[in-house]
Amino acid sequence: MSDTVAALDQIRPVLDHVVINVMGELDAAAAQYTRLGFQLTERGHHTLGSSNNLAIFGHDYLELLGYLPGRETQRADLWAHPAGLTGLVFKSVDADLVYSTLKARDVPVQPPMSFARPVALPDGTHDARFKVIRVSGEQVENGRTFFCHHDTPELVWRPEWQRHRNGVTGIAEFVIAAQNPARTAALYEQMFGPGLLAQITGGVSFRAGAATVLVLQPDAVAARYAGAALQSGDGSDRMVALVFKVASLDAPRAVFDAASIAYQSYAGGIIVSHQDAANVALGFTV
Known part of the structure; x- marks a missing residue:
């Protein structure tokens, strides 16, 4: 080679x-x-x-x-x-x-x-x-x-x-909020080569093995993740959310219910607010 x-x-x-x-x-x-x-x-x-x-x-x-x-x-x-x-x-x-x-x-x-x-x-x-x-x-x-x-x-x-009560087996999504997603994501295309980025609603994304990295405008982050993610107060870029892969949503629901941790539904599954997870919105999807 x-x-x-x-x-x-x-x-x-x-x-x-x-x-x-x-x-x-x-x-x-x-x-x-x-x-x-x-x-x-x-x-x-x-x-x-x-x-x-x-x-x-x-x-x-x-x-x-x-x-x-x-x-x-x-x-x-x-x-x-x-x-x-x-x-x-x-x-x-x-x-x-x-x-x-x-x-x-x-x-x-x-x-x-x-x-x-x-x-x-x-x-x-x-x-x-x-x-x-x-x-x-x-x-x-x-x-x-x-x-x-x-x-x-x-x-x-x-x-x-590698065994977790919430059933997590891996990271499915990593989310960056950016006013100009294309500009922010240009660094990754420079790192990994042309053709990396895919256009999605509100921004761009790319695959990173089993995970997807999403770079989205703040309003698109809010819409996609049910308002659970932190918003940057000064308009700068901010890494704001993670989504985890689970076999079933029953496991995280049971854990959150037992611990009295609030969660809500979103398009991909369920999500915990950044206020309950050290400033990071945590989604769980099958």
Whole structure:
């Protein structure tokens, strides 16, 4: 396989995980997402200074990212973003190849950065190791887009962590509200090549493996997701909603009813307001 063909294959858009910035409220966010029916991993601590809890699905995952008391000055670039959905992360098989290919496409990208976090397992503590290739921060308003290479995927996708009371098996949609969807989405077409974007009502979308990324005007977000998503107060772009795949809506309904968490119907299934999910609207669809 030529380097060119390999590069094109390595940077296909496939969702790896999503990041919810909860700043100094990790305990409260973890408690609420547990009430929402997600099984969360134990608190992890990155070598870079941030901390997290994860909800692991079949091929992707959700990350609650924040900091412990006294660590707010570490990774200060992360906490400059507003609390809520702030990370759209794609899979990388070869970090160096992704970096060189994006550079060749004139995408403002930073060199691969390595870090780790300890993971406690029955046989002892192991280091989950990663490399990330980040698009320069100014390219994405109120959030980040990057690629994640997992050196140790077996320390992330473990069967005992993939069972959730709400029945979630994966992420179906990632939603960005933008006044000018075509302008916002142009970055992704530059990253992944022409022909990526599809026109939809109120904006554009593209496939990212089993998930779909939607970039919609704010009024289209409100209409599609029954007003459950956060609206940006200053008109800037904002990552605002996630939709999860479930086998049946009975499971999330039962969890929400038992926990007295309000939800409503929308075109795709049921949805929980951003007010009950750390500033992110959460949809559930079959």
